[in-house]
Amino acid sequence: MMNRREFSATLLGAAAASVIPSGARGTDIGSASQPARRVNGARLNEHLTALSRFGRTEAGGVNRVAYSDADREARAYVMQAMRTAKLEPSVDAAGNIIGRRAGRDASLKPILFGSHVDSVPDGGNYDGPVGSLAAIEVAQTLAEQGILTRHPLEVTIWQNEEGGLYGSSAVALGLTEKELANVSRSGKSIADGIRFLGGDPARLAEARRRKGDIAGYLELHIEQGGTLEKEKIAIGVVEGIVGIGQWEVTVTGFANHAGTTPMPGRQDALLAAARFVDMVHRVVTATAGRQVGTVGRMQAFPGAPNVIPGRVVCTLELRDLDAAKIAALYARIRTEADAIARATGTTFAYTELHTNHPAPSDPRVRALIAASARELGLSTKVMPSGAGHDAQTMATLGPMGMIFIPSIGGISHSPKEFSTPEDIVNGANVLLQTLLKLDAGLPA
Amino acid sequence: MMNRREFSATLLGAAAASVIPSGARGTDIGSASQPARRVNGARLNEHLTALSRFGRTEAGGVNRVAYSDADREARAYVMQAMRTAKLEPSVDAAGNIIGRRAGRDASLKPILFGSHVDSVPDGGNYDGPVGSLAAIEVAQTLAEQGILTRHPLEVTIWQNEEGGLYGSSAVALGLTEKELANVSRSGKSIADGIRFLGGDPARLAEARRRKGDIAGYLELHIEQGGTLEKEKIAIGVVEGIVGIGQWEVTVTGFANHAGTTPMPGRQDALLAAARFVDMVHRVVTATAGRQVGTVGRMQAFPGAPNVIPGRVVCTLELRDLDAAKIAALYARIRTEADAIARATGTTFAYTELHTNHPAPSDPRVRALIAASARELGLSTKVMPSGAGHDAQTMATLGPMGMIFIPSIGGISHSPKEFSTPEDIVNGANVLLQTLLKLDAGLPA
Structure with missing residues (x-):
């Protein structure tokens, strides 16, 4: 038998993890003066390469939209990898894969960590797979290093993240009948997709969790922006x-002949929409902060070179960590658009398409992540996630933390998406250390 | 036999028209102190109502695109009306209807006057029909009033004006094989359309005319803008x-995630395109004049609310009577777009879609039109035609003049297109007087 050692949470935060004999691998957890535990980085990157086969495109990315054959094949691979990592995988009623590992104290709530393996159409190999396979690698490292955590662990591979966080929402928020009837990019309804993955829409309640049902949630992910790089x-x-x-913003003017209508008499919906786009950019960048505002869709109607547009349909999207800031920006934009409407003889109408409330991470978990990175000699930056993640639904159940690694060129949702093997291994090691610290207990 | 009287061109400009006995109708041409000749206004408006049956839509306009069944039926009606007006109608090799009336001097070149009866999809009842039926009404008035002009007359109903002045271009400029292969809104090629109307694309040369082949061309048309009203x-x-x-203007930036890409790092093609639209408006309105500039088509790609547009395709159209002014505006716009591109990290590329050279009317014919209106007690305004017309191709063959009447609300290419019966009759009377003056001879 090997020694069983415990460490102060104030030193490493991994205080309560027990070291269990595990054959040839070393079992020292380390201390402030000792090197931190590490995952098998080479293996993790091999697994990423292996997973990228499923749905591979000519451009070198993947087409692995949720509920496609490629998605199901990738999930079979993931479940096999879980078994190798001594996890017990199963599919919950919502179609999520959960790989369980017992803890020392069965009375404790589980710590969840994971990500997703579905992709956008023509997506890349890193958005989702990095966090998914790193989570399995962390579990395999724990198994090999003979570490038994206090808390039960669950590696979670959420289904249909890219289509709208369906798998994690089913667990944290529940899905409505209307949501179950939505048609996904695979062409299948969400309900049919869940069945396709081995879940059962009729038993969704069994997958449901409530606030306090988890000890915490961790997710490693690529940044998808260019700031870290x-x-x-x-x-x-x-x-x-x-x-x-x-x-959705509809600008209504008056369509007329572009040759016979003098400039002063026009009610040009596109001129108004153009000023709207420029104004949104100005309003969003007028104050300090990481808020973003985007007009992503725009089309002018009737859309002939010789007809003044009578109608323009475009979208407006605002993102920030602070819901009040989004509301203030939106109000400011509406006010300024009213002035544009008056100046151009047009009207603006707004339809809400979608609202996601901000999901702050737990400041105590953030401190554990920062401490873990510091111990590994890695630089850190506190930053918002501009993209949505399953972590935001998990934040409603318990303390949530997310770890980002650099995306080269800030490119994502593209075959050109790339993160270096070194950065991926760094992220996995921070995930491992943070998990151990979280297992030891959150700071007061 | 009745008297034959001649009048001074300096008085009426109808000097050389001969009055031929014509039964019950009066034959006095009038003088400066006598009322000017008038068309039968009630009949003209009845004919307009009758023509509006062909291709009528539920909205009260017409769908009478060139080479449709409705177009062919309307043309049959027009040819019958010509026969009633003692014109000799025939279809030339290009598919145009020409209603001939002999003059006193067979050695003189003919005076042409007319318009078109095809419509845009979901068009109105006035764009084309007013000038077409007024021309026939003028011919019928001449016949009824026993007036024989010096010049041979030809009432011309040009085919496929709305699709791109094909009928008049065949006569004045010739059609290329490529143009003959173009697909019209009817779904037929231009060549097939010409055959459908009774023309023969293989004999187009027979329809062709050269500079100097005509004594003049007159066209009455609705303004299609709101200035006169x-x-x-x-x-x-x-x-x-x-x-x-x-x-066509293509703006290229870089598509990226709208959530994870901070505002300063963006290369937003739609922001650049929006500034382009606003700049075009500013540049075009910066100098006095009637020039117009329009961005009529615009679409952002990929076109998702949560993706920064990487590409925008839009159109730019500039119109003016002066080709040099169009060129100067275009140069200025390109220069300013370069600055927008630098500021937004985007590029602008331009493809020429279409060029129409300005076609000035003959100042002597303008003087005749103005004098005719004055004699009829009608106010006049000298103005450009912002829309294209068959008159522009005819201007390459001989002295051209165009007469506009008000479009209510400036609306055209719409079922709501409308001109009052009074304005239509005024226009037809001006056409009649101008024709008689032109027949007498252009002022030096």
Whole structure:
């Protein structure tokens, strides 16, 4: 038998993890003066390469939308990898894969950590797989190093993240009948997709969890923006996941002959929409902060070169960590659009498309992530996640933390999406250390 | 036999028209102190109502695109009306209807006058029909009043005006094989359409005319803009038909995640395109004049609310009577767009879609139109035609003049297109007087 050692949480935060004999691998957890535990980085990157086969495109990315054959094949691979990592995988009623590992204290709530393996159409190999396979690698490292945590662990691979966080929402928030009837990019309804993955929409209540049902949730993910790379930072400590307000904006003017209608008499809906786009940019950048505002869709009607547009349909999206800031920006934009409408003889109408409330991460978990990175000699930056993640639904159940690694060129949702093997291993090691600290207990 | 009287061109400009006995109708041409000759206004408006049956839509307009069944039926009606007006109608090799009336001097070149009866999809009842049926009404009035002109007359109903002045272009400029292969809104190629109307694309050369082959061309048309109505002017004396420059403009930035890409790092093609639209408006309105500039088509790609547009495709159209002004505006716009591109990290590329050279009307014919209106007690305004017309191709063959009447609300290419019966009769009377003056001879 090997020694069983415990360490002070104030030193490493991994205080309560027990070291269990596990054959040839070393079992020292380390201390402030000792090297931190490490995952098998080479293996993790091999697994990423292996997973990228499922749905591979000519461009070198993947088409692995939820509920596709490629998605199901990738999930079979993931479940096999879980078994190798001594996890007990199962599919919950919502179609999520959960790989369980017992803890020392069965009375404790589980710590969850994971990500997703579905992709956007023509997506890349890193958005989701990095966090998913790193979570399995962490579990395998624990198994090999003979570490038994206090808390039960669950590696969670959420289904259909890209289509709208369906798997994690089913667990944290529940799905409505209307949501179950939504048609996903695979062409299947969400309900049919859940069945396709081995879940059962009729038993969704069994997958449901409530606030306090988990001890915490951790997710490693690529940044999907270019900030970390640009600033040469290894690890992003996610402050929270931004809220999103999305509207469809219809600008109505009067379509008329572009040759016979003098400039002063026009009610040009596109001129008004153009000023709207420029104004949104000005309003959003007028104050300090990481808020973003985007007009992503725009079309002019009737859309002929020789007809003054009578109608323009566009979208407005605002994101920030602070819901009040989104509301204030939106109000300011509406006021300024009213002035544009008056000046151009047009009207603006708004329809809400979508609202996501901001999901702050737990400041105590953030501190554990930062401490873990520091111990590994990695630089950190506290930053918002501009993209949505399953972590935002998990934040409603318990303390949530997210770890970012750099995306080269800030490119994501593209075959060109890339993170270096080194950064991926750094992220996995921070995940491992943070998990151990979280297992030891959150600071007061 | 009745008297034959001649009048001084300096008085009426109808000097050389001969009055031929014509039964019950009066034969006095009038003088400066006598009322000018008038068409049968009630009959003209009845004919307009009758023509509006062909291709009528539920909205009260017409769908009578060239080469449709409705187009062919309307043309049959027109040819019957010509016969009633003692014209000899025939279809030339290009598919145009020409209603001939002999003059006193067979050695003189003919005076042409007319318009078109095809419509845009979901068009109105006035764009084309007013000038077409007024021309026939003028011919019928001449016949009834026993007036034989010096010049041979030809009432011309040009085919496929709305699709791109194909009928008049075949006569004045010739059609290329490529143009003959173009697919019209009817779904037929131009060549097939010409055959459908009774023309023969293989014999187009027979329809062709050269510079100097005509003594003049007159066309009455609705304004299609709102200037005459707004200024309470009865008759527009068209200075010329504006030139048109049309370009497709592609703005290229970099598509990226709208949540994870901070505002400063963006290369937003839609922000650049929006500034382009506003700048075009500013540049075009910066100098006095009637020039117009329009961005009529715009679409952002990929076109998702949560993706920064990487590409925008839009159009730019510039119109003015002066080709040099169009060129100068275009140069200025390109220069300013370069600055927008630098500021937004985007690029602008331009493809020429279409160029129409300006076609000034003959100043002597303008003087005849103005004098005719004055004699009829009608107010006039000299103005450009912002829309294209068959008159612009005819201007390459001989002295051209165009007469505008008010469009209520400036609306055209719409079922709501409307001109009052009174304005239509005024226009037809001006056409009649101008024709008689032109027949007498152009002022030096």
